[in-house]
Amino acid sequence: MASKFVIPPPKPGSTRALTQKDLQTARSLVSFPLEPMTETIFGSVQDYERKQYLLNLVMKEPLFAKHDRFHGSREDRLLRALAMTKRLVELRDENNLSDADMHLVRQLVDETIPMSLHEGMFLPVLRAQASPEQAKHWLPLAESYQMIGSYAQTELAHGSNLSGLETTATYIPETDEFEIHSPDITACKWWIGSLGLISTHTLVQAKLILKGKDYGPHLFLVPLRSLDDHKPFPGVTVGDIGKKMGFNLIDNGFLMFEHYKIPRTNMLMRFAQVTRKGEYVKPPHAKLAYGGMVFVRTALVRLAGGSLAKAATIGTRYACVRRQFHVMNANKQVAGVSSSEETPIIMYPMVQARMFPRIAESYAMLFAAQGIEAMYQDMVKRLDSFDVSTLPAVHANSSALKAYCTGIALDGIEEIRRATGGHGFMMSSGLPYLLFNYSPSVTFEGENALLTQQTARYLLKQLHKHQTQAEPLHPFVEYLELISSGVGRKSDRTAAVSSPADWFNPAVQLAAFAHRAARVTGELAHAITQCGTPFADLNVECARASKAHSEYVLVRTFHSTTRKILQDKPALYPVLKLVSDVFALNTIEKSIGDFAEDGYLVHAHVKHLRAALKTALQDMMKDAVGLVDAWAFSDYELDSTIGRSDGKVYEALLETALADPVNKGMNGKAVSLGYEQYIRPLVKGERLQKKSKL
Ligand SMILES: Cc1cc2nc3c(=O)[nH]c(=O)nc-3n(C[C@H](O)[C@H](O)[C@H](O)COP(=O)(O)OP(=O)(O)OC[C@H]3O[C@@H](n4cnc5c(N)ncnc54)[C@H](O)[C@@H]3O)c2cc1C
Incomplete structure (x- = not known):
């Protein structure tokens, strides 16, 4: 086997030697003290130190390493994102991390993963719009991840235009339930983050229908998948919407309902309410839910x-x-x-x-x-x-x-x-x-x-x-x-x-x-x-x-x-x-x-x-x-060959290329991927030989 290529140390005065010196020289010319600037940006020394603490926590975890983050199929990467989600919840519990900590941790990990909408949307909306009794019942489950949720507003045919949403929530007084229904595929919920794979529940924006009257979109907590085996409940069709331009480590999903029943008390009732008799109680202020x-x-x-x-x-x-x-x-x-x-x-x-x-x-x-x-x-x-x-x-x-x-x-x-x-x-x-x-x-x-x-x-x-x-x-x-x-x-x-x-x-x-x-x-x-x-x-x-x-x-x-x-x-x-x-x-x-x-x-x-x-x-x-140094991004956060804090740009670029799976871990000494099947027949002229035999 050919010996692997090893990057030699830079020769004095070479371009490579200069890169490291250049950054040091640039830093030596800076006219202001960095620490107070960092503190100004973070708001306080404590906030900065907290970030450093969380950074150390995250960097220790092999799952959150970034060198191989682009490798593998979407399925592989989604599985890893689920593993990251699980590990982050464990880390939260092991280290007693707050919501603010978790927000920061997700930024450090720098991936939008299946937990992102649960924490970024589901929990805040639940906290803001569930009645005190609902919050008492649901929040402990949601905060402990025994209930995992998302926020389902956008539909195939309507997103910005909330009043155009077609999903309905019709009250049935006989059973004290709402029937959630998607009248056509245009009502299919679409784009919903954390829905495709992980959600057990979702907050559905649906038109509230009481005694035939449309009261416009309201929010309902809807169970989607069994808490025993994660199977979608009858009446629920749910899945992942597929590959996107970015955000491919999160399970943006689609969702349709077929006359699916939920209890009346699953409507979020901190502001607007529906009584047992099916009467509508208006919120004290129309815009309270904007919080x-x-x-x-x-x-x-x-x-x-x-x-x-x-x-x-x-x-x-x-x-x-x-x-x-x-x-x-x-x-x-x-x-x-x-x-x-x-x-x-x-x-x-x-x-x-x-x-x-x-x-x-x-x-x-x-x-x-x-x-x-x-x-x-x-x-x-x-x-x-x-x-x-x-x-x-x-x-x-x-x-x-x-x-x-x-x-x-x-x-x-x-x-x-x-x-x-x-x-x-x-x-x-x-x-x-x-x-x-x-x-x-x-x-x-x-x-x-x-x-x-x-x-x-x-x-x-x-x-x-x-x-x-x-x-x-x-x-x-x-x-x-x-x-x-x-x-x-x-x-x-x-x-x-x-x-x-x-x-x-x-x-x-x-x-x-x-x-x-x-x-x-x-x-x-x-x-x-x-x-x-x-x-x-x-x-x-x-x-x-x-x-x-x-x-x-x-x-x-x-x-x-x-x-x-x-x-x-x-x-x-x-x-x-x-x-x-x-x-x-x-x-x-x-x-x-x-x-x-x-x-x-x-x-x-x-x-x-x-x-x-x-x-x-x-x-x-x-x-x-x-x-830029005052923002105090670690190399881990930047994950950049060309933005490294030590200026070793050329080494980093080459090291990354040498380690790329296309190069089969052979550091530039491998026989190329696809040689046997595709390259050899061409360069050996096999096609021409076959032709001459005819
Ligand atoms: C990565 C990603 C994640 C998402 N996650 C979620 C999620 O978790 N839950 C969820 O519910 N949704 C989610 N969405 C959906 C997102 O909220 C909507 O796509 C967004 O609100 C825009 O709505 P739209 O797609 O209907 O755009 P449209 O409203 O169809 O807009 C298309 C174009 O028409 C223009 N337009 C529309 N109406 C008017 C008007 N009145 N005047 C002038 N111009 C107009 C717009 O400016 C735009 O240029 C997500 C989307 C993305 C891309």
Whole structure:
């Protein structure tokens, strides 16, 4: 047998030796202390330490190793995902892990697996919408995994349009039961995570029918599979929907019912109720049930920041060690790299323009997540006493931010993948898997384009109330004030900018976002009230208003975080101010037409903006690696050959290829897979020999 190829140590001065040195050099130039930054991101030292504790717990487990995560058929991978689910529940019990711990653990493991929807949707909705008696009965079973559940809303023919759902739940007073029924295959529940294999129960959204009257969709806890042998009950047809673009370790399922009976008390009755006589008791507030949805959207804002941060970490580290060409430019001069050395790609302005705004966006989203989480916690406390006063603002802002943040995170991950060139296309880079698995975030929990309509409705309502009833504005929509003073109908103001330096003034930045948000919302209102355009014909304008609102909220939150940092951790202020500038200026630049359309920005303003952004990006170079290191992703979490913390990119790429099952564990010395059957007949000319004999 031929001897295996072994990667030799790098020769001094070689490209490989440089990669490790490059990352060390980049780190030595970082201008701020990392630990306080990490603490700021995590919220507290305890939170960071808790993550490290959980990381150690997970990394010890062979089941959660990532080196072979892409190998095997879908069936093999699903079996492994089930094994992971079982082990995670054991770990939870052995180590007394909380829900928050488990949420983090699932992120560390970085796979959406059959337990994900049980913990991410089934349990929170049950907690939020089951009556106290129901919760007392069901929660202990669900929390101990003796009842495993999912959330079944979407059907083959309807998803976003909840009122179009066809599954019915008809009350039968004689037996005190609901009959759950799918009248056609279009009513087949579809996409339901954790349903295909693991669910014993599911929460079904079905039209409530009482005495022939349709009361619209309500939630029912429906047993699906026997607790003895997991067989689907008669009347239940259930299975896995098959392979998807990503998310292939979770059992998204389909489900149909044939006149299937459940007890009346299986309707979730914390808010709406059905009495023994089949009478409907309305919820005290129509939107009380929105709490669970808001929770998930809020979590998705943090996940958006975290996912883009991961990609940005991989991209930035790789950009520090990857060298191409000997081009001499200003960045290279500033960094003191000699012209005889190849240029690290991080020094190319185009690479900076593609990567650094992604770092800034990640920071912006992580800070916004902290803000919206605090708003959510406050809302939950109030809902306990049926105080729904803050619900509209939290609902609208979580919807707006979910749509905006998941959108820029997905775009950003792909931008970074492209900016890393060929190696970013390797699965082992970590970027394609991140991209595929992150993709559906823009679709589930409210399709993004549709969510923007909800935000727009909220903005219009706030504007109307403010203008007609002088109702005070929530701080996030303070800019609507500008509409009363004329913005949105005529161009009467311009940016207070006469040099690039002016763009570094937070007040100037926020004024631009406020002006633009007011203008687009004002125009939307004008189209409806003055031109009589139906709301349904204004989808694009709604999306524009929602985007403008989200950007205003993100910039405003970033500014307030930076101001607080100046008080609490002044050593971080300069770099965070810079990152905040990059976020604000780049965000304006991306939608420059929106800001310039009514003359608020003129040619000189735009010229100064681009100059300011260019300077800010150059200034960010020295801190880029520190900014991504501060997120404290372990190599285990990144699972990336090109984003390794030690910079040994080329060794990692080759090692992964050598170990690939296609190479039969022979380290590049094997006779190729398929040689006997397909390659040998070709190269031996067997086909030609047969022909000549004829
Ligand atoms: C990976 C994944 C996991 C999922 N998990 C679950 C789950 O566990 N449980 C569950 O119930 N569902 C789940 N879903 C389903 C998901 O919630 C829906 O796919 C999502 O809500 C979008 O609905 P839809 O597919 O009906 O899209 P559609 O509503 O059909 O949207 C298609 C297009 O039409 C546009 N559109 C629709 N209506 C309007 C309108 N009024 N105005 C303007 N444009 C419009 C949309 O913007 C979009 O561009 C999952 C989906 C995915 C991809």
